[in-house]
Amino acid sequence: MEYPTVISLNESELDLDALLAQITLPTTGACAIFTGMVRGQTLRGDAHDTAYLEYEGYQPMAESKMRQVAEEIRQKWPSIEGIAIVQRIGRLYPGTPTTLIACTAAHRNTGVFEAAHYGIDRLKEIVPVWKKEIGSQGEEWVEGNYHPKPGE
Amino acid sequence: MHTVKVMFFATLRDYVGAKSVELEIPVQTTILGLTELLIKRYPGLEKVKDSMMAAINREYAANEQVIPEKAEIAFFPPVSGG
Numbered sequence: 001m002e003y004p005t006v007i008s009l010n011e012s013e014l015d016l017d018a019l020l021a022q023i024t025l026p027t028t029g030a031c032a033i034f035t036g037m038v039r040g041q042t043l044r045g046d047a048h049d050t051a052y053l054e055y056e057g058y059q060p061m062a063e064s065k066m067r068q069v070a071e072e073i074r075q076k077w078p079s080i081e082g083i084a085i086v087q088r089i090g091r092l093y094p095g096t097p098t099t100l101i102a103c104t105a106a107h108r109n110t111g112v113f114e115a116a117h118y119g120i121d122r123l124k125e126i127v128p129v130w131k132k133e134i135g136s137q138g139e140e141w142v143e144g145n146y147h148p149k150p151g152e
Numbered sequence: 153m154h155t156v157k158v159m160f161f162a163t164l165r166d167y168v169g170a171k172s173v174e175l176e177i178p179v180q181t182t183i184l185g186l187t188e189l190l191i192k193r194y195p196g197l198e199k200v201k202d203s204m205m206a207a208i209n210r211e212y213a214a215n216e217q218v219i220p221e222k223a224e225i226a227f228f229p230p231v232s233g234g
Contacts (some may be wrong), residue, residue, distance in 0.1 A: 129233030130162035144230035
């Protein structure tokens with residue numbers, strides 16, 4: 001049986017019901033969803049306010065790396081049925097969901113939580129997408145700190 | 153010599169002032185060699201050369217990797233999606 005993998009990198013709004021429908025099989029009984037949104041007020045560390053974020057991606061490589069993340073999830077948790085990985089790009093305002101990782105399985109105790117957690121961590125490591133933060137102090141590109149190995 | 157398309161993203165695009173450029177490079181040029189060529193042409197890249205990453209044909213590439221003909225090359229800072 002072919003398990004569904006949904007990859008999406010575009011400016012469209014997230015539609016959770018539609019995404020869930022695409023990764024729900026007759027055998028599915030559980031789904032873990034992680035979603036990240038634009039934080040308007042940062043209190044931890046260097047406290048500041050954010051007016052909006054501007055995302056850009058290297059589209060073909062980003063889509064291929066999102067597929068790779070889904071493959072890695074399937075290798076580690078064979079019980080996972082459907083996987084959806086979404087990254088929005090363009091201008092996104094506080095409160096708006098920007099990314100989503102959803103993993104479905106027959107039951108909740110088969111690794112769905114760990115799989116979604118792994119998925120967002122890997123997206124932030126290897127998927128070539130960047131964000132510029134615009135706030136009262138001006139604008140600044142946010143830079144990650146992970147350096148993927150060749151071929152990773 | 154052969155021609156390659158080199159793309160830049162995020163901060164690197166700002167330093168270069170273009171989304172992409174086409175360059176004539178000697179056969180057997182490595183990513184490191186191309187990086188040095190680019191820094192000569194766009195000195196703004198000097199300060200980010202240690203953190204910038206390279207991809208050949210949409211795969212992360214090592215400094216010593218030789219650039220094949222008609223390759224799609226991209227340079228960018230560590231990713232920050234999510």
